[in-house]
Amino acid sequence: MINIPHLLENIFVAVLYFLFGGFGLKCQYCGFDTGLPFRCPFCGGIFYVEHRLPETHMCPSFRKDLRVFRGLGETTGPSLTRRVTPWLFSGFGRRIFNVARSPVIFHVCLAAVIVALVGLSTAVATLGFLNPFLISLLVLIFVISFTLHEIGHKFTAKHYGLWAEFRLSFLGVLVTLISIFTPLIKVVSPGSVVIYGWADRRIMGRISLSGPLINIVLSLIFLTLTLFNFGGILLGIAYIWGFAINAYIALFNLIPLSILDGAKIFQWNRHVWAIMFTIALIFIAAYVLLY
Structure with a gap:
């Protein structure tokens, strides 16, 4: 299911970015004024491009939500989640609204x-x-x-x-x-x-x-x-x-x-x-x- 409140928050962030170039939006990790805000899909925070990935802003929710699939099985646990890094491909790939749990x-x-x-x-x-x-x-x-x-x-x-x-x-x-x-x-x-x-x-x-x-x-x-x-x-x-x-x-x-x-x-x-x-x-x- 799409998280409607979270989606509306991200629409608001996107509107600010398109209208004002991100004026007044600060990275919640380093405090830097960012013209291109990224919203973490795990914790919901707003971050500068250098801190957009969960591991770069010490995301507290990332390790709880991460699941790694191996073949037909599924494995979770701290020993695996510490070693996993998300990478996004092909165009405007950054996820900034919470549809991660949708099929x-x-x-x-x-x-x-x-x-x-x-x-x-x-x-x-x-x-x-x-x-x-x-x-x-x-x-x-x-x-x-x-x-x-x-x-x-x-x-x-x-x-x-x-x-x-x-x-x-x-x-x-x-x-x-x-x-x-x-x-x-x-x-x-x-x-x-x-x-x-x-x-x-x-x-x-x-x-x-x-x-x-x-x-x-x-x-x-x-x-x-x-x-x-x-x-x-x-x-x-x-x-x-x-x-x-x-x-x-x-x-x-x-x-x-x-x-x-x-x-x-x-x-x-x-x-x-x-x-x-x-x-x-x-x-x-x-x-x-x-x-």
Whole structure:
């Protein structure tokens, strides 16, 4: 169940941030004036970006609430919770409202609906309502591209023995919903994959890389289908969109900001980041110039 009072508190914090740049909000750990407040989902406190993670502000509730899943079993206890660090991936991934106890399927389904609305708004703005079948294809491409991106993070994390699941983000949902009504900039990031466990810079980089890499591969697949003109004119338009959408998602997530995949990839291996970013940028440039 969503904690309504906690959600309303976070809406108030977000409004302060958007209207006043966070004026008057101080980190409850260090007292620093923060223009980008983060609310801890465990204790409910407001913290500066450097103290946003539970272990960096000595969160009193974190060790009580943390659960680490190993395979089909579940293990809890002080010996494990001291060693666990949360990491968030893909866009505006910081959770600042308390939906942590909601079933994963709730987060996934709601995220899919929000992403579908972004796809619908983009398709209608471009094509109008001329062809419902084509619009449905474009919406489906949006949802599949986003879902496979997040699945890439999840399964790569599990490959390294980490526990991972998708969680909605209040800011992510808010910005994605706003982008439904913006004509040019579209944000497809209503949530993120939350990961618990030991992870060094190399593992973090590879987990972060998996999402954009999947989008690059999907973009190549759609480009190949476009070049071979497989399926006729309508499918050809859908392939072109699939090529562009996946290139855009990859490029956006490869921006080297701390809340995006690109920052973790850049910290791990700058050459890998440069190659991926260049490929995504070339794909976007090709779409703009050719279509």
